[in-house]
Amino acid sequence: MKIVTVVGARPQFIKAAVVSHVLRKKHQEVLVHTGQHFDYNMSERFFSELNIPDPDYNLGVSGGTHAQMTGKMMIAIEEVLIKEKPDWLLIYGDTNSTLAAALASVKLHIPICHVEAGARVHSMTNPEEINRICTDHVSSLLLASTRSGYDEMSKEGLQDKGLLVGDPMYDAFIEYSNKLKPEEIELVLLQGGTIKIPNEFYYLTCHREENTNDEDLLEIFKAMEMLDASTIYPVHPRNKKRAISLQEKYKFTKMVLTEPVGYLESACLVKNAKKIVTDSGGLQREAFYAGKKCITILNFVAWPETMVDNRNELSRPVAEEIVEKLSHIQKIDENYLPFGDGHSAEKIVSALENYMKS
Ligand code: UD1
Numbered sequence: 001m002k003i004v005t006v007v008g009a010r011p012q013f014i015k016a017a018v019v020s021h022v023l024r025k026k027h028q029e030v031l032v033h034t035g036q037h038f039d040y041n042m043s044e045r046f047f048s049e050l051n052i053p054d055p056d057y058n059l060g061v062s063g064g065t066h067a068q069m070t071g072k073m074m075i076a077i078e079e080v081l082i083k084e085k086p087d088w089l090l091i092y093g094d095t096n097s098t099l100a101a102a103l104a105s106v107k108l109h110i111p112i113c114h115v116e117a118g119a120r121v122h123s124m125t126n127p128e129e130i131n132r133i134c135t136d137h138v139s140s141l142l143l144a145s146t147r148s149g150y151d152e153m154s155k156e157g158l159q160d161k162g163l164l165v166g167d168p169m170y171d172a173f174i175e176y177s178n179k180l181k182p183e184e185i186e187l188v189l190l191q192g193g194t195i196k197i198p199n200e201f202y203y204l205t206c207h208r209e210e211n212t213n214d215e216d217l218l219e220i221f222k223a224m225e226m227l228d229a230s231t232i233y234p235v236h237p238r239n240k241k242r243a244i245s246l247q248e249k250y251k252f253t254k255m256v257l258t259e260p261v262g263y264l265e266s267a268c269l270v271k272n273a274k275k276i277v278t279d280s281g282g283l284q285r286e287a288f289y290a291g292k293k294c295i296t297i298l299n300f301v302a303w304p305e306t307m308v309d310n311r312n313e314l315s316r317p318v319a320e321e322i323v324e325k326l327s328h329i330q331k332i333d334e335n336y337l338p339f340g341d342g343h344s345a346e347k348i349v350s351a352l353e354n355y356m357k358s
């Protein structure tokens with residue numbers, strides 16, 4: 001089979017890495033990078049650390065409004081698909097790169113396989129929800145990472161196209177999260193210099209459009225400042241100016257602002273943090289895999305499986321609420337493994353093969 005895979009954003013590189021390694025044993029993969037994430041620390045670093053083959057195409061599209069980004073990507077992806085004539089388009093998650101690839105492909109009658117299908121937050125104010133719904137409805141094969149995602153499909157009449165395969169992020173975490181020891185890591189500070197990872201720390205990530213205003217970020221920083229150890233915050237480029245200006249104005253003593261870290265470092269931070277505060281879909285799950293208490297600063301549940309026994313709780317961006325919820329004791333049931341068995345990449349490739357045979 002010939003498969004065109006389209007990726008563009010950090011979490012997609014991680015998922016594509018584990019699937020690509022299995023896929024390429026038997027099939028031809030043409031890898032397309034839309035260009036959505038483009039800084040070295042947001043893109044190339046993942047390709048080299050995770051041994052992802054170089055993209056065959058880099059479309060160089062990033063920034064602008066959602067429509068500008070999606071439209072430019074569609075035009076460029078259509079050209080690639082017409083030239084490559086693949087048996088499948090393979091896409092991941094819910095970014096604008098995902099949607100653009102899906103829309104370009106369905107109009108060319110090229111079947112689409114969507115990994116992480118069925119995930120829903122039931123809020124159209126979340127820009128990714130629109131991408132998820134549209135992508136699922138034009139795809140031929142919907143591969144859910146969790147039971148809740150699979151169940152969501154039947155509510156929209158999509159169950160006949162759906163399969164539960166587990167979460168490739170879990171595969172990646174198992175494969176890569178022990179590659180680095182904390183003492184091997186040197187964090188690059190956003191305002192210059194480097195530091196070693198402290199013995200005790202909290203891990204914060206925050207990049208959602210919904211949270212990136214000064215007031216919300218300030219509340220999150222204030223919460224972290226009230227804790228008993230420092231907080232490592234690798235800052236997404238979306239928040240760079242804002243984070244630096246808050247730090248300069250308020251001179252927080254416990255906030256450690258760093259450049260975005262690579263995946264091996266991030267996974268190591270997850271494993272060694274006291275607790276995690278995030279608005280990231282990926283980091284919520286990684287906190288869960290590692291058994292770390294997580295507070296998610298969003299007003300919707302993205303991964304219902306994690307929201308059990310105080311393991312992951314939603315909070316508003318309100319300092320006191322974040323701190324109070326961080327103090328709740330979690331309970332871990334070692335037998336509860338809702339993200340699969342760490343072999344979802346194999347299941348994804350088998351699903352593509354079986355569909356073609358049927
Ligand atoms: C995107 C996804 C989001 C995902 C996130 C992963 C959409 C709608 N959103 O959000 O679902 O969680 O990726 O991190 O697709 N920028 C840089 N350098 C980079 C990357 C981005 O400067 O390497 C800048 C962009 O130019 C833009 C801003 O950061 O101004 C936001 O980037 P964008 O790709 O639009 O959205 P993300 O917040 O990264």
Ligand code: UDP
Pocket residue numbers: 010011014205207234235259260261262263264266267279280281282283286
């Ligand atoms: N991550 C990383 N470096 C960072 C921050 C996060 O490698 O500086 C990893 C994190 O461990 C997780 C993934 O990026 O695997 C999550 O991506 P992100 O939060 O950008 O997107 P989301 O999952 O919310 O779509």
